[in-house]
Amino acid sequence: MTRIVPVLDLSRLEQGASERRTFLADLRSAARDVGFFYLAGHGIAVTEIDGVLAAARRFFELPEDEKLKIAMVNSPQFRGYTRTGGELTRGRADWREQLDIGVERPAIAQRPGLAPWARLQGPNQWPALYPDLKPALLSWQAQVTAVAIRLLRAFALSLEQPEDAFDAIHVGEPNHRMKIVRYPGRDLTGGDQGVGAHKDGGFLTLLLQDQHEGLQVEYDERWVPVDPIPGTLVVNIGELLELASNGYLRATVHRVVTPPAGVERLSVPFFFGARLDATIPLLDLPPHLSTEARGPASDPENPLFRDVGTNVLKSRLRSHPDVAKRHYSDLIESGFAPVAA
Numbered sequence: 001m002t003r004i005v006p007v008l009d010l011s012r013l014e015q016g017a018s019e020r021r022t023f024l025a026d027l028r029s030a031a032r033d034v035g036f037f038y039l040a041g042h043g044i045a046v047t048e049i050d051g052v053l054a055a056a057r058r059f060f061e062l063p064e065d066e067k068l069k070i071a072m073v074n075s076p077q078f079r080g081y082t083r084t085g086g087e088l089t090r091g092r093a094d095w096r097e098q099l100d101i102g103v104e105r106p107a108i109a110q111r112p113g114l115a116p117w118a119r120l121q122g123p124n125q126w127p128a129l130y131p132d133l134k135p136a137l138l139s140w141q142a143q144v145t146a147v148a149i150r151l152l153r154a155f156a157l158s159l160e161q162p163e164d165a166f167d168a169i170h171v172g173e174p175n176h177r178m179k180i181v182r183y184p185g186r187d188l189t190g191g192d193q194g195v196g197a198h199k200d201g202g203f204l205t206l207l208l209q210d211q212h213e214g215l216q217v218e219y220d221e222r223w224v225p226v227d228p229i230p231g232t233l234v235v236n237i238g239e240l241l242e243l244a245s246n247g248y249l250r251a252t253v254h255r256v257v258t259p260p261a262g263v264e265r266l267s268v269p270f271f272f273g274a275r276l277d278a279t280i281p282l283l284d285l286p287p288h289l290s291t292e293a294r295g296p297a298s299d300p301e302n303p304l305f306r307d308v309g310t311n312v313l314k315s316r317l318r319s320h321p322d323v324a325k326r327h328y329s330d331l332i333e334s335g336f337a338p339v340a341a
């Protein structure tokens with residue numbers, strides 16, 4: 001039986017012209033059909049994979065008050081710790097705790113006329129009691145960024161575009177976000193929504209999951225499990241790639257179901273986005289592809305904008321109303337974005 005969510009081996013890109021061609025065809029059909037695949041052959045060492053999961057585990061074992069010292073609500077850049085139940089998906093609480101990390105850059109001094117999304121640039125928050133976390137997560141960030149860029153180039157080729165078609169959206173100031181996430185077991189939570197059904201907002205997501213099940217993708221009007229395969233990353237298409245390909249590629253809805261009682265699940269999603277100052281291009285697809293482009297399936301509750309910074313800021317404000325109220329009340333009062341109560 002073929003898997004609904006296929007496994008693709010990235011090293012085939014380097015195995016001669018014919019292997020490369022079939023890899024690109026497989027990539028295109030996986031991304032178009034289910035929008036999710038497992039990536040093998042990515043070149044990231046097992047020790048690195050084990051290391052980032054161990055670092056995540058140690059962070060979550062810190063005392064609650066230590067984690068709360070770096071609570072996300074301190075950060076206008078939406079970086080830091082969110083306790084279980086503190087994040088909303090479509091207005092409902094997700095039962096997971098997490099630490100959000102972005103690109104380490106200095107904050108931009110505020111002045112009149114600056115775009116609202118310029119406030120998203122700035123430093124991360126790190127736990128004083130666990131100094132090794134920063135190098136572990138920044139090392140992971142660098143490795144998955146390199147894989148994401150290789151994949152993005154492969155996507156460009158698979159859509160019969162120049163290899164550098166997406167360079168303008170990341171070169172110089174790549175923008176991405178990652179998280180370490182812990183889903184507590186059913187005995188400790190208020191429901192079964194680990195994270196509610198959603199699409200990812202960036203270009204591509206590269207997800208590392210531990211050995212526990214829970215991730216599911218919507219396919220053919222049912223939920224299909226994306227159970228862990230050791231050594232692989234799970235890749236899914238984000239809304240920006242759907243938008244750039246006019247819906248030829250699909251940003252698929254997915255969710256995480258709370259683990260059974262006594263089990264906790266860890267994951268490390270990495271969201272490769274576009275520069276905040278970028279505008280998403282509309283690719284000029286060849287006729288045999290453009291006739292099959294469905295147009296992006298924009299969620300009416302969450303409309304998409306080609307202007308990346310506006311898009312990112314609106315979705316962050318919606319997910320984290322406490323940060324919105326503390327740091328963005330001026331924007332909310334001016335009607336910039338609706339925010340959950």
Ligand SMILES: O=C(O)CCC(=O)C(=O)O
Pocket residue numbers: 181195200207209215254255256267268269
């Ligand atoms: O934890 C996971 O497996 C997936 C998380 C996810 O979909 C997200 O954070 O966007």
Ligand SMILES: [Fe+2]
Pocket residue numbers: 198199200254
């Ligand atoms: Fe997601």
